[in-house]
Amino acid sequence: MDDSDDAATQTPSPARATANPAPETTIGRDFEVPDTMTTPPRTDAEVPAYVRALGLPGLADVHVHFLPQNVLDKVWEYFDNAADNYGRDWPINYRFDEDTRLNTVRELGLRAVPALTYPHKPGMAAWLNEWNAEFAAAHADVIHCGTLYAEPEAADYVPKALAAGAKLFKVHVQVGVFSPDDEVLDPAWKALEEARVPIVIHAGSAPLPGTYTGPQAVINVLERFPKLKFVIAHMGMPEYDEFADLAEKYENVYLDTTMFASGYFSSPAEVTPAYRERLAGLEDKVILGSDFPNIPYPYVDQISGLAALGLGDDWMRSVLWTNGARVLGLD
Numbered sequence: 001m002d003d004s005d006d007a008a009t010q011t012p013s014p015a016r017a018t019a020n021p022a023p024e025t026t027i028g029r030d031f032e033v034p035d036t037m038t039t040p041p042r043t044d045a046e047v048p049a050y051v052r053a054l055g056l057p058g059l060a061d062v063h064v065h066f067l068p069q070n071v072l073d074k075v076w077e078y079f080d081n082a083a084d085n086y087g088r089d090w091p092i093n094y095r096f097d098e099d100t101r102l103n104t105v106r107e108l109g110l111r112a113v114p115a116l117t118y119p120h121k122p123g124m125a126a127w128l129n130e131w132n133a134e135f136a137a138a139h140a141d142v143i144h145c146g147t148l149y150a151e152p153e154a155a156d157y158v159p160k161a162l163a164a165g166a167k168l169f170k171v172h173v174q175v176g177v178f179s180p181d182d183e184v185l186d187p188a189w190k191a192l193e194e195a196r197v198p199i200v201i202h203a204g205s206a207p208l209p210g211t212y213t214g215p216q217a218v219i220n221v222l223e224r225f226p227k228l229k230f231v232i233a234h235m236g237m238p239e240y241d242e243f244a245d246l247a248e249k250y251e252n253v254y255l256d257t258t259m260f261a262s263g264y265f266s267s268p269a270e271v272t273p274a275y276r277e278r279l280a281g282l283e284d285k286v287i288l289g290s291d292f293p294n295i296p297y298p299y300v301d302q303i304s305g306l307a308a309l310g311l312g313d314d315w316m317r318s319v320l321w322t323n324g325a326r327v328l329g330l331d
């Protein structure tokens with residue numbers, strides 16, 4: 001899944017040549033870690049040296065977005081109005097052209113690049129899945145992703161995407177405004193369960209609550225399909241304990257760290273001792289997630305924020321690489 005040969009032989013596109021410089025020098029937050037731990041990076045440029053110091057081959061980040069440019073433009077426009085939606089500004093830190101964004105995550109150390117897409121209305125998921133197949137075919141290190149919407153057609157296009165080689169799905173309950181336990185999705189869940197393909201699911205009620213967000217609908221789906229490989233985005237924020245219950249109860253349920261403890265919505269210092277204790281016990285179930293590129297801070301904040309939980313270098317190794325590599329099927 002290494003695209004370096006490809007990248008080396010390609011001449012830079014005009015779009016890349018005119019792009020803003022990658023924000024390598026952005027200073028992250030100065031989180032404290034115990035002396036017993038490897039000093040975390042302060043800047044994105046320091047991330048690869050930190051990963052090497054931990055003895056890891058790279059980062060296995062399960063939650064990265066690449067979208068058709070017209071869809072991404074709409075997402076960015078939405079975050080430009082974040083003050084109306086979230087009550088605070090959300091300046092996209094990696095608002096660059098596609099090649100620059102791909103190279104940024106490669107330089108950070110991602111060995112495989114998720115391209116999570118999600119529909120906000122019916123009739124859109126099949127088209128996104130076609131785009132995902134093409135995007136993965138064009139880049140050797142991009143993971144072939146898929147998505148779905150609660151619509152009858154999901155019974156056809158989900159198995160079709162799996163047959164075409166999709167390895168990772170994304171479902172966004174708040175943006176999609178549908179319930180994951182809607183019976184129209186049962187054939188899709190069955191196909192995903194049989195294929196053992198992981199599904200990153202944004203089901204928690206933060207940053208924005210939705211009609212169908214919260215743990216109950218996910219619990220209902222798992223009762224019907226207990227082997228589903230759900231990766232709960234944002235650790236289930238803010239329903240942390242309810243979603244941690246699921247990660248403890250179900251062998252194939254994981255939590256992704258996206259935006260957790262990064263200092264924006266959630267800071268290491270705010271994590272309760274009881275939950276921190278649960279995270280230590282869930283060392284094999286927590287997977288690095290970032291939400292790159294749509295984050296209002298440098299990528300390094302996600303890593304240094306997790307380190308500041310003070311759970312030790314072994315915990316960091318599991319979260320930054322081992323768990324994600326296992327779920328994504330990396331070597």
Ligand SMILES: [Zn+2]
Pocket residue numbers: 063065291
């Ligand atoms: Zn996301």
